[in-house]
Amino acid sequence: MKKILLVEDALDTRYILSMTLQKYGYEVITAENGEQAWEILQQQTDIQLVLSDWMMPLMDGVQLCKKIRNKQDWHCYIYFILLTAKDDKDSLIQGMEAGADDFLLKPVNINELRVRLNAGNRIIQLEKTLECSKQKVQQAYDQISLDLESAAKMQQALLPKPGRLGNIEFDWIFCPYRFVAGDMFNYFELNDKYLGFYQLDVAGHGVSSALLSFTVHHRIMNSLLLNNNIPIAPEEIVAALNEEFQNSLDNYFTMIYGYINKDSGEVCLTQAGHPKPIFVSGSNAKLYGEGGFPVGMLPDLEYQSFKLQLEIGDRFFIYSDGVTECMNSENEQFSESRFMCLLEQYHDLSLDALLKKIDIELRNWRKEVPFDDDVTLLAFERMV
Structure with a gap:
């Protein structure tokens, strides 16, 4: 079952979204603000989907997104969807600059949410495929390097x-x-x-x-x-x-x-x-x-x-x-x-x-x- 971290300070919205996500087949982990979400991400490193509200106390969604992007040693890519009531261009630019992958306007349309999550999962799967390919290339490169080192030793021996x-x-x-x-x-x-x-x-x-x-x-x-x-x-x-x-x-x-x-x-x-x-x-x-x-x-x-x-x-x-x-x-x-x-x-x-x-x-x-x-x-x- 795929995990998703839902970050929402409003209890009623958090409950509705959590039930909807469970119907879609997700294991839902919830947080009330960005600080809680950050702690959860440190502990549960297999989370690759984050659905986060923008306006929250202590640490808002944009700050959380920036912090995630600034950390370089994640085990996998984290796809970040930002929930917001702001529909102006400046807000969109601000969210994109923070590193958000997608946006959903509040109140959330359930069908649109499902489609956006499907798109996110395709991106995550693509990242996994690319990472797997990268590992195979690295393994091949390492083997070639070992072979070349052996050839160099052979040449030196001659x-x-x-x-x-x-x-x-x-x-x-x-x-x-x-x-x-x-x-x-x-x-x-x-x-x-x-x-x-x-x-x-x-x-x-x-x-x-x-x-x-x-x-x-x-x-x-x-x-x-x-x-x-x-x-x-x-x-x-x-x-x-x-x-x-x-x-x-x-x-x-x-x-x-x-x-x-x-x-x-x-x-x-x-x-x-x-x-x-x-x-x-x-x-x-x-x-x-x-x-x-x-x-x-x-x-x-x-x-x-x-x-x-x-x-x-x-x-x-x-x-x-x-x-x-x-x-x-x-x-x-x-x-x-x-x-x-x-x-x-x-x-x-x-x-x-x-x-x-x-x-x-x-x-x-x-x-x-x-x-x-x-x-x-x-x-x-x-x-x-």
Whole structure:
């Protein structure tokens, strides 16, 4: 049985309306004024219909309606019908501004009362349906958030640990735009003499980009990267990926793939649409590479590789465009030149300390605004 709170200070009117409402199938709770009604509403939180007189002692109907609307933590919507002998426009506006849903003029027409209550019940049912839908959407959102958190943990687990492989020290910065990133990187031993490394950046953001980055990561790590114990040329690896991932998920990616000779310090790599890496020797920073086409954009492309020599203490930085294109509040990019100056200014820091400094500088540049792109930096240094 539906409950209705009847608020009326006149005993005879309260009695007549109460009998009528009971005939309509309502459980009627009565109050003599707004204060009593307010107390009842605090105790009986399942009441969703209020039929209230306007003029009453202690707290009138408009004051009661305002108090109900000002309270934010009701378990359900309360439909409020205001009874009044006032039929002027100003009174109507006053009642509506207080939050009343409907009006009935006194003396109350019984048939009109029934129709207005039916309308109120339809609104209440609609509110319940919307609330149920909202809860289902929230549950779905919560589940998606949990799934994305799991995916983020999985992606983090795929990243290599900072540290040394032979005489090469690696470290990195990885800041996804959201839960998961379209950026991915890795470094690994090819054999006793060579180390492999790559970084890729899938176009776009979010789950679809992250899924493609996962796929490419696994493809690289399960590919034939050596031939007779010699690394396959990076341009051949990238060209093969380009053919394999044509129109993959209607997406493409930029990347750098290469290898390091641990004994000599020689680095050989191919750049495919990725930002130019930076070579730092002493306090001098220099850009390397010519660009190249992104992978998966066009078929039958030829790629080129280039070599450089790492001496003891030299460093190499590979990064996504989320670093240099990071925008501040004035829509100014962090830029290659600013990044290179930073690498030169703090060249005497350890690799770990330098990357922490870069991370701080980028976050200060954003001024606590979340990054608007994946920010990824892979760095390595030849040690003694």
